[in-house]
Amino acid sequence: MDLAVHDLKQHRGRFIATVFGVGLLFTIVLAMNGLYRGNIQEGLALIKATNPDLWVVERNRGGPFNEQSTLPEQYRYSVQTTPGVEQASSFIYYSVERRIGGQSRHFSIIGYDAPNGLGGPRSILAGRGISHAHYEMVAHPKLGVRLGEQVALGLHTYTVVGLTKEAISPDGEPLVYLSLPDAQEVLFQRDNEEIRAGRERLLRDLTARGVSASQAERLLEPLQPDTHTINAVLVRLRPGADRATVARSIEKWLYLSAFSTDDEVELMLKGRLASMTKQLLLFRTLLLVISVVILALVVYTFTMEKIRSIAVMKLIGAPNRVIVRLVMEQSLLLTVSAFAFGVVVIQNTYALFPRTILPLPADHLMTFAIAITGGILASVLGLWQALTTEPAMALGGG
């Protein structure tokens, strides 16, 4: 005889309310699991999609994604001449906020040696890749642009020649691919008034140091800030070249750092993504604890309401396993139903979240195992109360 089910049928309203409430908590836990996975996926998507043999960055920097790395563009030529290197390409990456289609959009720009350099989009969803040196762009559809659309970035207008879906920045923002000079111009382009004021400041500074006005005028151009900087040089090795040997050579002779794609992934996981991972783990733990506490309270209340019936059962000879099954089964039914509700909700809503939620069956299973353990723990208080109830209570006290 399934006592737990009979009892829950009598408390249908409370059972449904508990399943709904705890189920929503499980939904949040599962959403955070998915957010964690989505965060990792987005954080590594660009690194994995780009996937050169080596990422060459500023010395002792973990760039270009985990940490800022800046190096003069001419390093590309030095890297290119390193033994074992087949191709070296400049790479620049930064985030901007611009108005597109009348709306303010936050997105990231990648500049690469278009059209054949490393670091460009690998697969084009619609249109084509960048084939001209200037004023063409490939973008993610999430940016809200259409093929052939003209997009103004700074002083110039760029034509959307291609769309790609692999292009998501580590922050989950849509990416825009530009040729390297265009990307540098968008990044370093300053307001005309700011340029004029800067020149005047420099002239004043030079003349104050005793430089004549004509000499100062001549020095203005070479003293302008260098815009020919990049964040990394991407390397493809010659067939048979040893990655570690080439990396060591670059580090020794060019005084730069060189990482494999696996190293870059590791840097991101241990660096920029780690704090988010810990944060989400903490939230998930707290929510699971809260869920278990709520379940424990509900199971305890259910048990206390039945305490006289439990005493009667004991008096008429029910073995402890019957009592344990009654309490435990209710706890597990609540846990399983609430979890199933949580899964149904997240599976039907994850696409609506602003950040990528990646619900994985393996994560669901792991969370389910933890939830079931929690459900068993939640019944401990009720079980203890039930098992210590004196059968004499059924006779009106001892």
Add this chain to the structure above:
Amino acid sequence: MEVLQIEGLAKTFGTGHLEVRALADIDLTVSTNELVALLGPSGSGKTTLLLCISLILEPTAGKIVFDGQTIFQQGWAGVDMRRVRREKIGFVFQSHNLIPFLTAKQNVLFPLSLIGQEREAAERRAMELLDYMEIADRADFLPAVLSGGEQQRVAIARALANNAKLILADEPTAALDTQRGMRVMALLKKIARENQSAVIVVTHDVRMIEGFDHVVHLKDGRLDPSQA
């Protein structure tokens, strides 16, 4: 045939100057088909004696033999007390104590499920008992919608489910009016006569014990010889 034999039963609570003697020198023998009433004022030890007979409370001294098996003699005799209760004793309580989330029939089925009776046979037996108690038409109702008298009849049917050798009834009429109380008592008498059971009824209402085979009076934890 003797169902219950009690010799020199005693029960004390506490020790030293806090010691309370709840029962002393209780001798009692109850045989099949016998109807025995335990009478006494509050605090006379009725409930304590009932708890000892129910194998819930361990006596301090004496001997209990149940259905030919020594259950207590200077300590419990290594018997599974819950098993004895579920297989050989039926309980009827003052306040019915039906399991509220089970229907009348399920309440009768519950002790049958505990002794592992096969479902179909158990269903048949439950309906027979409810029919015997003239309440078969209320079999699928929850206790909450049954009257006090109906609940008590379901409780008696439940007590009979396991073909108990001994039915223990604790103030079974206390929550009922006189007419319903008399009807319940008549049912208990019928059970004692028609089944292979002995019935012990704890009551304080002398009007209800007419027709009982034995009346045991308790006073200050002892049998009251003046009332024998």
